[in-house]
Amino acid sequence: MSSPDAPDTTYDGPAREPVEIADDVNVENALRVGLTEYELSEEDVALLSGEGTGDGDEQPAGPLPVLAVVGRPNVGKSTLVNRIIGRREAVVEDVPGVTRDRVMYPANWAGRDFTLVDTGGWEKKVEGLPARVAEQAEVAIALADAVMFVVDATVGATGTDEQIVRLLRKAGKPVVLVANKVDGPRQEADASELWSLGFGEPYPVSALHGRGTGDVLDAAVATLPAVSATGGGIEPAGGPRRVALLGRPNVGKSSMLNKLAGSERVVVHPTAGTTRDPVDELIELGGRTWRFVDTAGIRRRVHLTQGADFYASLRTQAALEKAEVAVVLLDASEKLSEQDIRIVTTVVESGRALVLAYNKWDLTDEERRHYLQREIEKELVQYPWALRVNVSAQTGRHLEKLVPALDTALDSWDTRVPTGKLNSFLGQVVAEHPHPVRGGKQPRILFGTQASTRPPRFVIFASGFLEAGYRRFIERRLREQFGFVGSPIEVSVRVREKRKR
Template identity: 85%
Template sequence: MTDETTPGVEDDAGVETALRAGLEEYDLSPEDVALLESGGPGEAEEGARAPLPVLAVVGRPNVGKSTLVNRILGRREAVVEDVPGVTRDRVTYPASWAGRDFTLVDTGGWEQKVEGMAAQVAEQAEVAVELADAVMFVVDATVGATATDEQVVRLLRRSGRPVVLVANKVDGPRQEADATELWSLGLGEPYPVSALHGRGTGDVLDAAVKLLPAVSAVGGASPVGGPRRVALLGRPNVGKSSMLNKLAGSERVVVHPTAGTTRDPVDELIELGGRTWRFVDTAGIRRRVHLTRGADFYASLRTQAALEKAEVAVVLLDASEPMSEQDVRIVSTVVESGRALVLAYNKWDLTDEERRHYLEREIERELVQTTWAPRVNVSAMTGRHLERLVPALDTALESWDTRVPTGRLNSFLGQVVAAHPHPVRGGKQPRILFGTQASTRPPRFVVFATGFLEAGYRRFLERRLREEFGFTGSPIELSVRVREKRRR
């Protein structure tokens, strides 16, 4: 009988077996062993990454929400001042408590007008609750329940979301009585807390974590088998709504020269390239969240939620204007989220040869870290070249789903390291022991090594991975686990 095994595949398998056997001499954690035995991502990971549960912190201005957020995070992240309406750059943070990872959303920091404050707070809290699995409702115990607090309570009851009532600014036993008065809100036991000093925060976090589901019910990638989900991103007035209308063949969303017309993400099933796609037209991302207020502030939150639910993002850039800091930051946001990426240069029909020359220079300078993203030149107004989105989306999603066989990966790493070994530092030269792909969507690689690999060398490995295996349109992540030989 003839052996039809491909020589290259057989060689790769031999390399993998030999290197895996060599790992037995090193101290490996249970997580290492589980990773090596899994052989890569399982069915759940291939389908969609389980989104982390979301905990929102809501309440009136100046009740101590940001102070509580900083206390939960264990660092000064949210801006805190002793005035209502302080703004900040970031509103969502990765957090962890008692072994549970979750996403923390700080909903404070928007500017308020005294007139109609209760109605505005209720409207803003509604959006925050909509995007959360559970809610921390913060009340100033020294002030007591106000009419605005009671309005938010009615909203929370209608939402059906589980709520933990936080009685903040209880700095000592004397304020305990103030906290007990908040039973009147009808949300159950008020937890007395001093976010400033840390008093009681452990108890309220224990209660909040118990309310969080294992997997978020409000975010996450689309399930397997449904239309691929595409988020349209870009700064205000770049043409996102015009593109969605042209793709849909109707005036699906409002288009107006005024920037920021779109507030809520609008889902639309689009027939493109003979297939159905789910497009989301998102509110334009402003320069900084701390420069937004009111509805715009929460439009940015909804945009982030849309990106979290997407598989691939099409970032629209205005080809007729110089590339801005906003454009670069939006691209970076997509990469950091781990979503596949396509760059669409809109208003191409408005660019002349001179502008196109300068645009190429801008791309080389500003987007040097994302040269792997497919690029499509389009006109949302006329519909020119919109059909080119399909092959670009297909390429990006295919890369996003790509899995490299472990044997092939280690043969490749061996060749690369032999030709370009890590520089010697401090008399030592780290050696790569083994590599495996931990997951897809996006592709994540884990390399076991005898020492720390410098950032420059990791970027070199990432560049070579792209040269060898493609990954056009998908970010890839490379992490290093340093392991020492087992002591005998």
């Protein structure tokens, strides 16, 4: 038997066949009775008597209607989006071109649920990154049920605004004209000049201060159908599994999402940090629908970033919290960086299931693969249970291997071990390898239970403190016995003393 402090080795699946131990229920009952001799808190009692419960929300009858917010750069679209959804979700900065992709948010007004889509600024006759941003705005118009067209009332209608008018007329969608930056009566005269655009009454609004937003929302919601005619919207509760794509800037996250989606869903450009808002997309993969979320590349530590990059980092963290499993992209052609390791650690600490995707595998030769394996053994030694997939986001090579990896990781993330089986296992482990004696005392494991799943969390009641090395040993044996491939697990210890007689 190896020492509890021995280093972990690379995980290639269960090291031994699970042992069926008879009378699991009798063992559990006997240990529960023994626990009554110890001082237990109300929280302990609740944990020991509680069972996991499912939650099921009512599902909508169809996809929610979609309202797209469009306009040229720096007219206040993202500020208006934040005002509508009631929180600072869209990245806002006082420079043009901060928003680059089309980003969806669930919204509600006057009892009506709908999907709000923020877009990057549309410009005519542009090349490179601005052209990709404009394409995303055009796609958002095509997939929307209605459009909010935002114009800067203090500037008036520009040539670019006139081009957007032609684009909207060609699309044939209902349009609500928003005259933004009307902070008081003086600017209302400027707003009235926008009647010339031909979309009816311009609604004077100050997205920054909230002035007039209620009236324009009333008008916009009145144009929306009960169910989206474009098939857009957000999946019902209990729908597709949610997958976050994470990695440092320019590692290929957006390229992977585009390849999976089969379209230019996300702006891709050699400029590092092109993505700033989390962008989600329903993807058909392996005969099932998944919701993939492309996130802004995690740069340095969040507190060292500034401006739009700071808020983009916060939104990436939020996207991870909403996901069930994270696919961390690593550049196989380059040496693993401290940044890569920090991103993997962030996922593990968030408690999400984990798949490591080594991108640009087609650009690696035998020598690089040899050194990469050594880097993995050194830098990721703490996470031997993480699943690995070698892919190429550019060519689509081996992307289909993501499905079994995601399934395995999510199954482990959802796994619950029956209490009787867990305690029979713990009894066998302790009999084979008891905790070392320290200071003349040897702590005894009294009882174990799984407190929750997603990720699996285990609580062990003991008569004394269990050393960190022994807890790691128990975690390693839990993985050998029950799997948990691709999912972090947590083992905590509660020390309880005998009741005083």
